[in-house]
Amino acid sequence: MIETFLMERMQSTYENFVDFDLSESGVRPVTLREMVQYGFDLDALMDAPLGYSQSNGTIELRERIAAMYPGSTINHVEVTNGTSEANYILALTLIRAGDSVALQVPNYLQFWGVPRSLGATVERFELACVDAVWDIDWDSFERAVTPKTRFVYITNPNNPTGAVLSRAAMERIVKRVEAVGAYLIADEVYQGAEIEGERSPSFWGMSDRVIVTSGLSKAYGIPGVRIGWMVGPPELIASCWTQHDYITICPNKISDHIARVAVSAGVRTQLYARTRSVLRENLPTLEAWAAEMGDFFEYTPPQAGAIVFMKYNSDAKSIPMCERILKEQSTLIVPGLHFGLESYIRVWLGSKPEYLRDGLARLRAGLAPLVGAGV
Ligand SMILES: Cc1ncc(COP(=O)(O)O)c(C=O)c1O
Numbered sequence: 001m002i003e004t005f006l007m008e009r010m011q012s013t014y015e016n017f018v019d020f021d022l023s024e025s026g027v028r029p030v031t032l033r034e035m036v037q038y039g040f041d042l043d044a045l046m047d048a049p050l051g052y053s054q055s056n057g058t059i060e061l062r063e064r065i066a067a068m069y070p071g072s073t074i075n076h077v078e079v080t081n082g083t084s085e086a087n088y089i090l091a092l093t094l095i096r097a098g099d100s101v102a103l104q105v106p107n108y109l110q111f112w113g114v115p116r117s118l119g120a121t122v123e124r125f126e127l128a129c130v131d132a133v134w135d136i137d138w139d140s141f142e143r144a145v146t147p148k149t150r151f152v153y154i155t156n157p158n159n160p161t162g163a164v165l166s167r168a169a170m171e172r173i174v175k176r177v178e179a180v181g182a183y184l185i186a187d188e189v190y191q192g193a194e195i196e197g198e199r200s201p202s203f204w205g206m207s208d209r210v211i212v213t214s215g216l217s218k219a220y221g222i223p224g225v226r227i228g229w230m231v232g233p234p235e236l237i238a239s240c241w242t243q244h245d246y247i248t249i250c251p252n253k254i255s256d257h258i259a260r261v262a263v264s265a266g267v268r269t270q271l272y273a274r275t276r277s278v279l280r281e282n283l284p285t286l287e288a289w290a291a292e293m294g295d296f297f298e299y300t301p302p303q304a305g306a307i308v309f310m311k312y313n314s315d316a317k318s319i320p321m322c323e324r325i326l327k328e329q330s331t332l333i334v335p336g337l338h339f340g341l342e343s344y345i346r347v348w349l350g351s352k353p354e355y356l357r358d359g360l361a362r363l364r365a366g367l368a369p370l371v372g373a374g375v
Pocket of ligand 1: 025081084100108155159187189214216229
């Protein structure tokens with residue numbers, strides 16, 4: 001038995017039917033035509049036989065991915081159908097019944113349902129907001145990460161907060177992971193979507209207990225081709241390949257071709273720049289909108305990612321509140337509880353500017369009964 005992945009199910013049920021979908025988390029997707037402009041040879045692909053692709057990713061693609069992770073080779077890389085498949089395969093490969101998994105919360109909750117379905121227990125530790133800065137609550141971290149811990153799962157940059165861990169925090173996490181003999185799965189799918197600052201540092205290379213997962217869905221703006229990857233110690237990657245053979249055999253062949261272009265050094269930086277410019281344009285719109293509601297919202301703007309995680313000043317429970325707004329305003333946002341934290345909502349920043357403006361107007365109408373008269 002596996003429990004419902006609440007956020008994914010809510011999105012897949014409604015996202016294609018609402019007037020405004022503000023529940024997304026990546027930047028608005030790149031088109032195939034744009035990929036051609038970036039150098040993807042569509043014409044050459046027309047004559048390619050649509051056979052199976054290399055099951056762990058073509059050598060060309062793995063070479064280009066390995067080039068992003070210093071010291072890695074193609075044997076450190078497994079290409080998967082999205083970051084989510086990389087995460088799932090790691091869970092299947094690593095978890096044994098009775099293991100413990102340490103999960104950062106708030107978070108993308110794939111590693112709530114999956115480890116529990118495999119007989120593991122999940123211990124949560126908090127990413128807490130103190131004085132407008134999201135940082136690990138170290139007491140809860142020390143309690144959650146013990147010699148029983150099989151792996152620790154972190155998203156950095158974090159979904160839903162958009163926060164990036166400091167170098168000191170990263171070092172402390174890795175030190176503890178090594179001390180208890182666990183692995184660290186660092187999901188870095190938002191890396192490259194930094195709004196202002198430098199590209200956030202990778203956990204890659206900090207220890208041989210580190211496994212990085214990532215993919216094209218967020219910072220690259222290419223979720224529909226479903227390409228992700230994991231980078232880790234070659235023996236572990238070889239075991240993951242075995243799991244992969246049983247699940248989906250290989251990534252989609254057309255997608256592997258597109259991904260080779262997307263991750264190549266020249267194109268990657270252009271895609272990140274595209275993402276950054278969408279986010280820089282949209283963030284002020286959201287900030288002005290939130291400011292109009294006085295002290296209803298309290299939030300720290302994201303450092304990376306097309307998402308804003310906002311605490312609201314009301315006793316309303318986030319799931320029924322979002323369901324009401326969905327029904328009354330045909331507008332979808334994600335309730336905080338879908339990330340493990342009540343009294344928050346997550347709002348998407350990656351759309352076209354006019355779509356964001358109009359969607360926020362609906363959201364504001366939906367929130368009006370809670371904000372009070374005058375809104
Ligand atoms: C942290 C995180 N990891 C993985 C995924 C899934 O990514 P993909 O579309 O590459 O499977 C998401 C999607 O929202 C995410 O937020």
